[in-house]
Amino acid sequence: MTARSGRCWVAWSAAVLCLLAGRVDAAAGPPAQRVPAALLMFPYIEAGAGRDTRVELVNLSGVPIELECFYVNGEDPACNEVGFVLALTPYQPFAWLASEGMSNVINGTAAPPFWGFGELKCAVVPPEPALELYNTVQGRATVFGLDGTTVSYTAYGFPRFTGGEYTGFLRLDGNQYAQCPDRLLFTVLADTPTATSELILLPCSQDLVLQSPATVTAQLLLTTELGQTVSTSFQVRCYSRRFLGDVADVLRRSVGGSDVVQISVRGVGGPFIGLVIDGIPFAATFGTAGNEPMFQGGRSATISVPRMR
Known part of the structure; x- marks a missing residue:
């Protein structure tokens, strides 16, 4: 086992023990990665000038879920967001190219095309406010160019620690969601x-x-x-x-x-x-x-x- 994989195993074990024990105070600290999460952050999305990004998501639960997602263009000093909704069926993997976007008129899923470079956030909106319906997704992005270069990385995943209605106000405080590093x-x-x-x-x-x-x-x-x-x-x-x-x-x-x-x-x-x-x-x-x-x-x-x- 490498040092990096060992750290991932320790982080995964700590997150599972914390959830099983129901100890909110043990949730303080940076988010454990490569575990099902309720909030995903992709710090690097790029499309245009010979580059594009393949965004990949997967619903790891046996229930349908919705994601509210937001692009923020890094070249826009006002940091304006572009929001959209994704609907994922049970255990569904899902992917699209940033430059093309995608749409599905049947379930209302639509990701608009994105140009330039910036970030993407996606938050789980569960069908019911139960905690186990929040921590359901993982994500990955691959930025690739016509010159053959690629940049692939795992999205930051923030688990949620308490149930309740999704309001759009997310507290990354170690009580509601995992803290930032x-x-x-x-x-x-x-x-x-x-x-x-x-x-x-x-x-x-x-x-x-x-x-x-x-x-x-x-x-x-x-x-x-x-x-x-x-x-x-x-x-x-x-x-x-x-x-x-x-x-x-x-x-x-x-x-x-x-x-x-x-x-x-x-x-x-x-x-x-x-x-x-x-x-x-x-x-x-x-x-x-x-x-x-x-x-x-x-x-x-x-x-x-x-x-x-």
């Missing part, structure tokens, strides 16, 4: 002239009802293989996508002298979710990969979304 920990490849990586960050808290964008300061602690430690910070309004070399000079191999750098990200004023798009050199060509962070600690956040029904 306090810190994101990445191990990344330093930028070179032939391969550049990107850091994507977005605030965990969002108010999509009042269209009130959150601005959160990201504090980064960077540690090279040589033991050099550098700190830097920048503000994130809705969505940030930056080349590593633009975040700090030490993230360029020509400056920091390190092939690999560890990045610790913590938000001032609220937690983040994020992803690194690794740029990987292959001789004369160039590849990409999704680099998902490790989580450290937990912090509370709130998400407000308009009701679609």
Whole structure:
């Protein structure tokens, strides 16, 4: 068993024990991943300019469920959302291309086409307010280009811990839903002239009802293989996508002298979710990969979304 798979097993076991014991106080901390969830966050969706995204969802329950989903374009400073409803039958896998969208007039499912880059959130709206009908979905996204590069990653999954009516106001506080991670920990490849990586960050808290964008300061602690430690910070309004070399000079191999750098990200004023798009050199060509962070600690956040029904 690898260290990463071991961490996933421990997180899965902890989540199951917490639910069985009914201990709300034990739910504090970052969301356990790769378990059925009630809220999914996809931090990176892109379509256009030779790229597209395949979004994959699966209903792991034996009952039909609805999802209220929201695209937020990362290039829009107002962070306007585009909402839609998906209906999934029992045990149904479901997928679509972001550039094409999809529709089903029979069950009212419709995902509009999406262009540009940004994020996607999907929340379970159960047929009844029972807890076991909330934690039912998992998701994955693959961004691919005409040049053959791909970025594939698992959606952030937030389990719910209490039953009750779905209202569109989601408390990620360890009581209603799992908390957001306090810190994101990445191990990344330093930028070179032939391969550049990107850091994507977005605030965990969002108010999509009042269209009130959150601005959160990201504090980064960077540690090279040589033991050099550098700190830097920048503000994130809705969505940030930056080349590593633009975040700090030490993230360029020509400056920091390190092939690999560890990045610790913590938000001032609220937690983040994020992803690194690794740029990987292959001789004369160039590849990409999704680099998902490790989580450290937990912090509370709130998400407000308009009701679609």
